[in-house]
Amino acid sequence: MLQFNHKDILDITSLSVEDISLILDTAARMKEVSERPVKKVPTLRGKTVILYFYEPSTRTRTSFDIAAKRMSADSISLSGSSSSMVKGETLLDTARNLEAMKPDVIVLRHPSAGAPNILAKNLKASILNAGDGMHAHPTQALLDMMTVREHKGKLEGLRIAIIGDIAHSRVARSNCIGFTKMGAIVTLCGPLTMMPKGMESYGVRVTYDMNEAIRDADVIMMLRIQKERQSGFFFPSEREYSRLYGLNRERLKSAGPEALVMHPGPINRGLEISPDVADGPNSIILDQVSNGVAVRMALLYLVTGGARNADTD
Amino acid sequence: MQILIKGARVIDPGRLDGLMDVMIENGFISDIKPQGSLNVPSGCDCRIYDAEGCILVPGLIDMHVHFREPGQEYKETIQSGCMAAAAGGFSAVCTMPNTYPVNDNSQVTRFIASQAKKSCGVKVYPAGSISKALDGKSLSEFAEMKEAGIIAVTDDGKPVTNSLMMRRAMEYARSTGLLVISHCEDLGLAANGVMNEGTMATRMGLSGIPNAAESIMVLRDIALCGLTGARLHIAHVSTKESVAAIRNAKKTGIPVTAETAPHYFTLTEEAVQNYDTNAKMNPPLRTQKDVDAIREALGDGTIDAIASDHAPHSQVEKAVEFDQAANGIIGLETSLALGLRLVESRVLSMTGLIEKMSVNPARILGLETILAVGVSADITVIDPEKAWTVDSAKFRSISRNTPFDGWTLKGRAVLTMVNGAVIFDEMPAQV
Numbered sequence: 247m248l249q250f251n252h253k254d255i256l257d258i259t260s261l262s263v264e265d266i267s268l269i270l271d272t273a274a275r276m277k278e279v280s281e282r283p284v285k286k287v288p289t290l291r292g293k294t295v296i297l298y299f300y301e302p303s304t305r306t307r308t309s310f311d312i313a314a315k316r317m318s319a320d321s322i323s324l325s326g327s328s329s330s331m332v333k334g335e336t337l338l339d340t341a342r343n344l345e346a347m348k349p350d351v352i353v354l355r356h357p358s359a360g361a362p363n364i365l366a367k368n369l370k371a372s373i374l375n376a377g378d379g380m381h382a383h384p385t386q387a388l389l390d391m392m393t394v395r396e397h398k399g400k401l402e403g404l405r406i407a408i409i410g411d412i413a414h415s416r417v418a419r420s421n422c423i424g425f426t427k428m429g430a431i432v433t434l435c436g437p438l439t440m441m442p443k444g445m446e447s448y449g450v451r452v453t454y455d456m457n458e459a460i461r462d463a464d465v466i467m468m469l470r471i472q473k474e475r476q477s478g479f480f481f482p483s484e485r486e487y488s489r490l491y492g493l494n495r496e497r498l499k500s501a502g503p504e505a506l507v508m509h510p511g512p513i514n515r516g517l518e519i520s521p522d523v524a525d526g527p528n529s530i531i532l533d534q535v536s537n538g539v540a541v542r543m544a545l546l547y548l549v550t551g552g553a554r555n556a557d558t559d
Numbered sequence: 560m561q562i563l564i565k566g567a568r569v570i571d572p573g574r575l576d577g578l579m580d581v582m583i584e585n586g587f588i589s590d591i592k593p594q595g596s597l598n599v600p601s602g603c604d605c606r607i608y609d610a611e612g613c614i615l616v617p618g619l620i621d622m623h624v625h626f627r628e629p630g631q632e633y634k635e636t637i638q639s640g641c642m643a644a645a646a647g648g649f650s651a652v653c654t655m656p657n658t659y660p661v662n663d664n665s666q667v668t669r670f671i672a673s674q675a676k677k678s679c680g681v682k683v684y685p686a687g688s689i690s691k692a693l694d695g696k697s698l699s700e701f702a703e704m705k706e707a708g709i710i711a712v713t714d715d716g717k718p719v720t721n722s723l724m725m726r727r728a729m730e731y732a733r734s735t736g737l738l739v740i741s742h743c744e745d746l747g748l749a750a751n752g753v754m755n756e757g758t759m760a761t762r763m764g765l766s767g768i769p770n771a772a773e774s775i776m777v778l779r780d781i782a783l784c785g786l787t788g789a790r791l792h793i794a795h796v797s798t799k800e801s802v803a804a805i806r807n808a809k810k811t812g813i814p815v816t817a818e819t820a821p822h823y824f825t826l827t828e829e830a831v832q833n834y835d836t837n838a839k840m841n842p843p844l845r846t847q848k849d850v851d852a853i854r855e856a857l858g859d860g861t862i863d864a865i866a867s868d869h870a871p872h873s874q875v876e877k878a879v880e881f882d883q884a885a886n887g888i889i890g891l892e893t894s895l896a897l898g899l900r901l902v903e904s905r906v907l908s909m910t911g912l913i914e915k916m917s918v919n920p921a922r923i924l925g926l927e928t929i930l931a932v933g934v935s936a937d938i939t940v941i942d943p944e945k946a947w948t949v950d951s952a953k954f955r956s957i958s959r960n961t962p963f964d965g966w967t968l969k970g971r972a973v974l975t976m977v978n979g980a981v982i983f984d985e986m987p988a989q990v
Contacts, residue, residue, distance in 0.1 A: 336881060338878055356880070359764035359834070359881065359882065360764075361834075364880065379764050379882065380764035380766075382764065416764060419761075436954060439572030442760075442767075443757050443767070444757055444758025444759055444762070447758045447762075478750075481900060
């Protein structure tokens with residue numbers, strides 16, 4: 247078995263091609279556990295996983311929680327509003343207190359970019375970044391890569407179009423890095439107001455024309471539009487945004503019939519994606535969610551020492 | 560009490576440059592003569608410093624510091640700030656008014672002056688605020704604060720957003736004989752930015768502040784300076800566009816001066832890597848192009864002064880998430896050594912550096928610093944060859960927020976004297 251030498255998973259940048267392949271292969275094997283009538287293996291028995299979510303999350307938190315439980319780890323869930331954060335305790339103080347209770351893994355979702363880095367630097371527990379500000383969402387990128395690989399059999403040479411609010415999206419950043427690292431060709435598309443400076447430095451193409459972006463795309467990944475962005479002068483109206491950058495059945499035709507449609511959720515039906523496309527034959531949105539559990543099981547397994555010191559199955 | 564400093568290279572830009580002995584008596588310079596010509600009679604109450612290899616200059620002036628008293632004494636008091644200044648070679652500082660309460664009235668000014676009097680002797684010249692409580696809405700009482708001791712007005716930390724109010728502030732400052740120091744920032748454009756805008760910010764997932772957020776306001780304030788004829792000083796210049804605007808304004812005779820801080824000619828945004836909050840300040844660290852432009856502007860005189868923007872913060876404000884962290888770094892104890900790097904890299908001559916750190920700040924603030932017989936002895940002695948490692952734990956400042964911790968630097972102040980009194984020395988004296 248290949249060696250996995252990461253204590254923490256903070257971003258995709260620090261993972262090598264081999265690391266990513268190992269994670270995806272491990273996740274593919276883990277997936278079978280969720281298909282069993284008794285969905286539990288004893289692999290992480292006696293391990294403690296804290297899910298610390300400073301930001302609201304349904305999918306990611308549930309996914310991590312299920313992943314931990316299917317591996318027989320003990321998982322504890324904390325949210326920003328139920329923690330000492332509301333009493334004015336700093337992130338580092340809270341984390342040190344959690345550390346004193348000897349968790350093996352802390353999964354952190356936080357609105358500030360770099361928050362997981364603070365924990366990783368100061369704590370012995372493994373830190374898994376479940377999304378930090380606009381910075382990174384490595385588990386999402388991994389589950390996206392896993393899902394695409396499952397459907398297309400490969401990642402190399404695929405054309406991936408990522409559409410929407412790139413500027414505020416940690417999903418877009420992590421996917422740009424991940425997919426290009428694995429040899430895919432990424433095109434980003436959105437209005438210039440939502441296109442941060444220097445995206446080309448990731449080795450991706452940038453266009454403001456959605457039709458051009460999705461022409462011959464193998465994968466179209468739609469990003470969520472946060473409605474409150476309208477007040478930051480990012481776009482004039484939801485109507486106009488939807489006209490220029492929404493994915494509907496008509497527009498989908500300019501991509502190949504085999505094109506996969508993805509979305510990290512939660513979806514604004516009718517804004518960035520029309521309901522018929524979200525629920526249509528090209529959509530693999532729910533596969534993404536299923537694979538999220540497998541990827542997170544794989545990561546919990548790998549950062550806690552994998553085959554080296556886990557209970558044998 | 561006589562003090563004799565022997566054999567230093569004495570530099571008073573435009574007036575003196577040579578190996579000399581300097582005698583100080585009763586607070587005043589009593590004699591300056593070529594090396595070897597001065598001696599003290601035996602048995603007198605005197606102290607002799609052998610300063611061969613050192614440079615003796617008019618006391619350095621840091622025209623932009625934040626001492627946190629009143630209000631945030633856990634970060635810095637006037638006393639600790641003065642100690643840090645003395646250790647950095649500064650005989651005088653100009654303190655910014657954003658204390659709690661704000662220095663927007665004469666009582667606060669008097670309080671600062673009285674605390675300064677109880678400190679180690681560094682001359683503290685407070686700046687008063689332009690607007691009451693820094694709210695940008697109504698003018699502070701400039702004249703009354705001036706009577707109490709302010710020498711400039713500024714809302715530093717914030718811009719005066721309303722252009723009419725800034726115009727009135729400049730007009731009123733001109734008629735009351737005060738300098739206006741401007742923190743140039745278009746808050747709308749800077750939005751919620753926490754570092755320089757660009758590829759680095761994009762990769763780190765942090766909101767950026769474009770260069771234009773600074774230069775737009777520099778251009779506005781230069782226009783208002785032209786309109787009002789007030790003396791305008793642009794604080795902490797960080798971008799190449801601001802440099803171009805100031806250079807252009809000076810060419811057309813507008814009475815504008817400018818300062819930059821050591822971090823803007825030493826560091827780029829790369830220092831923010833790993834979310835280091837000790838590299839977070841406002842304006843933010845920029846790119847190499849900007850650093851190059853700042854250095855060029857120091858060389859050609861577009862930027863008149865080097866000021867540290869000494870901004871103490873504790874762990875409470877800094878050991879937090881990057882976007883939550885307070886802006887600013889301390890600089891009094893590293894400023895001179897970082898300035899000396901400009902001499903090393905031939906951006907400035909030694910004389911040029913002394914102009915930026917003493918002569919020009921004095922001129923801009925309306926103070927006097929010269930080395931001449933009969934004047935009050937404000938003197939800094941620098942050992943330009945002394946290598947040392949920055950250890951923030953040893954700082955006189957209460958705070959530790961510096962991105963230069965662990966750096967090896969060359970050159971430091973070995974003696975600081977104010978009104979003839981030695982307030983800091985690291986040189987052996989013969990008594």
